[in-house]
Amino acid sequence: MPPKGSKKASAAAPSQTLVLDNGAYTLKAGLVSANGAELSYDDCAVIPNCIARSTRDKRTYVASELEHCKDFGELAFRRPVEKGFIVNWEAEKAIWEHEFMGAGEGLRCDPSDTNLLLTEKPNCPKELQKNCDEIVFEQFEFAAYYRCIGPALNAYHPFSASSLFSLPQECLLIIDTSYSDTTILPIYNGTLLQTASRRLTVGGKLLTNYLKELSSLRHYNMMEETYLLNEIKEAVSFVVPSAQQFATDLERTWKGRQGDKRELDSSIVVDYVLPDYERAIHGHARPHDPAQLRMRRGLQPLQGPREDLLPLGNERFAVPELLFNPADIGIQESGLSGAIMEALSVLPDALKMGMLANVVVVGGNSLIAGFMERLETDLRALVPAQYLLNVSRADDPIKHTWLGAARFASQPERLRDVLVTKAEYDERGSTWLGKKFTTM
């Protein structure tokens, strides 16, 4: 903590804070005033954190410009965040400038009159943290700054409107299953318990790439269609409730063998109508129709408009299954529930119980149908029967961490304790700052 009443710390801090949850896939951002006002998900803007280039219309789209894109075919992406950490500052700087600074519409601020609350993923290499701190103060020249583990700020959500509990929440287990990976984060009074945090390789990016690989192998070459495959993944994926159901569904989606062909079960198998980017920008799924497949193969005359169909069978559930069984493709890690128990095993029993009674899931993968049910079933099987287990998904798992951070930033006394001013940075440098943020 900075010394209370330190002139430099208190004199300069402006009243507005740019709260920025800087994800690999999207930025979650909003300007927050330190006046304790009520905040909601509506105060958060979600902005693609990428620069995209289309070889078809020869246009380059920076971040939010992507909403003007009408043709996602073969769209290539440059992402400044890799494995959850800001790696390429040339691109990230361009995106921040485009979205937050200078003239323009929407979210605008003058960094010299704004605090920055920037969230990061846990276990960020120190050198990257240092780069980040130097850019924030030396290039953008924010007036004051706080960098911290984003998910830990979820402890600042009130339990309920009429809650008797004080904040931060005492024991909170955040499962953050996002684009880059999935992290398991036990949080005590707003502080991440570092040695009990665990990471799983599988995140939304890997799932999309896996679906892209499988579809390309089995149907068309779609290796350049990352945008589309992500859309398809979001539209058709589901998590099976159990290993038994997995086996059942695998049978229902099997083509059979030579001489013993089976009819695909169209209650599971779907045909995804691919967009042609002329009549339709987005595709859609519908129950599988074997006649359509025969027409496409020229075995039956074409009827109706020409369509390109991508049939999806076991891909629908075998892809998200990697969250629970990464070993299915040879990743040598336990699945999500096993990793949660591994993380908690580091903690004394009282904390373990507290954490299991308050598990909150954030991140986009939690929106996959069946995810929450499967997580709870798997966990219940591992948690001793007498332990209370409460697992919930945040109302908006994408914006929830941002809102926690925004609620933190809206309280002047909390913010004052953690902010470092540019004057302090100029005086003491980035090595000092790195240590300060690590021990705070």
Place this chain on the structure above:
Amino acid sequence: MPHVEVLPNSAAHIAPGWTYVVDTGYDPSKVALNPKNKKRAAAQPRVPRGENELSSRQQLAIARRIAELNRDNDPSKSIEIPGKAAVPKTQNARRIIQYQRQIKHWLDDEEAQLAQLQQAPQPRAAAAASRLATAPSRRSSTMALIPPTASEATTPGPALPAPAPAPPKPRNERDDERLLSIDASMPSSVNPAELQALLSAPPLSYAASHASLPPVDGPPRRHFCDNCGYWGKIKCMKCGAKVCGLECKDAHEATRCLKWA
């Protein structure tokens, strides 16, 4: 000439080469190229030779495929930033903005620095190393032995000598014991010293933060047809992938066989 072998239930066929279980928990491409830590492989109880055991070539193929699936950017495709960029305001900013490194380079650096700290002879550095390393070493044993180079890996020679003697018991076994010992009664409050230690512990390194292998006594790994995703019942003798039947075997050989080798 296609080679097909129906897998026996108890194991017998092992491709020539090594038989340690690969751990691809961290950045697999990196692990494959820099075998730095053999502890986990050495300490792993020798499971009877069975279908879980993979040849070095298969391990490398799996590691490469996972690295590919987990990649954020394609370095072969450069996208220029449109418009005129603002000038860097300091030397630091200029240097940082010009970096063209990828995440794997930074993570390699982090591991190299930790290794250096652990080896440093000076008492001060050693103290720092032990502080930094207590947590990270939890996982330092998870990078299993993978042959050092691709060329070596694709031409497995005679069996290697056994790895170095077993290091101390891996941490995750202790964790498992603790996991099992959860008391039925309501636990007493937390010991303040223990809590303080948890709250003030430094972060793990990125590599150390990954979850461990699934427990040995858990359900066995499932194998799927490399082509259609149904159960994999037949093993391709060229690359070790599994397929469900003859039809998929043909498709496999025409498409992905040896793709990541």
